[in-house]
């Protein structure tokens with residue numbers, strides 16, 4: 001069964017350690033994320049009017065890994081455990097196979113010494129499910145073109161991404177505004193991951209991403225004579 005829940009200020013939607021009952025998709029509202037560190041709740045992030053949470057306990061039959069508190073009145077769509085399993089876990093079996101095969105050919109994920117388990121797929125599967133509700137599509141990648149704005153606003157193509165490559169990590173790693181625009185060249189399909197899942201799941205890839213960022217700087221210096229990434 002799915003249901004709409006109107007959340008109140010300070011309402012605990014999920015408490016860390018509880019059994020999982022529902023999975024939630026945010027319609028509106030800001031929700032803080034807390035995780036206990038040495039018995040003290042520490043805020044580790046927030047969802048700002050978008051995103052979804054509560055999938056971990058349902059996927060892995062584990063206690064809730066974080067506490068989620070509404071900071072203002074908001075609205076959530078909930079799916080109970082049985083519906084979540086029917087819609088996401090079972091119906092996604094085929095998609096999961098396809099994504100697993102795809103992730104095998106993503107160099108970033110392959111280059112890790114300790115392999116990522118298929119947890120990495122959960123946010124992709126959920127996003128593509130949420131896509132049915134809110135028209136966000138999560139798709140596989142083919143060919144993309146990246147352009148960086150110059151001082152005079154003229155755009156210059158700085159790189160092209162093809163199947164298995166990634167983009168969009170720089171602003172998340174550096175906490176800076178987006179450094180380039182990315183345009184689809186023809187029909188493309190991308191897998192999308194939100195910032196919370198990015199930090200939680202791609203932590204092990206952070207070093208490789210940082211190394212690749214220094215290569216962007218070298219390319220920019222070659223193109224423009226100086227680095228515009230500025231960090």
Ligand code: 1OR
Pocket residue numbers: 014020033035044045052053054055056057058063064065066067068195196197199200
């Ligand atoms: P759940 O079913 O365990 C709590 O219920 C939900 O909070 C969890 O699913 C995730 O959907 C969401 N670590 C664990 N769970 C998180 C985290 C998180 N962020 C959101 N959730 N971390 C924060 C990463 C920015 C890691 C903290 C060490």
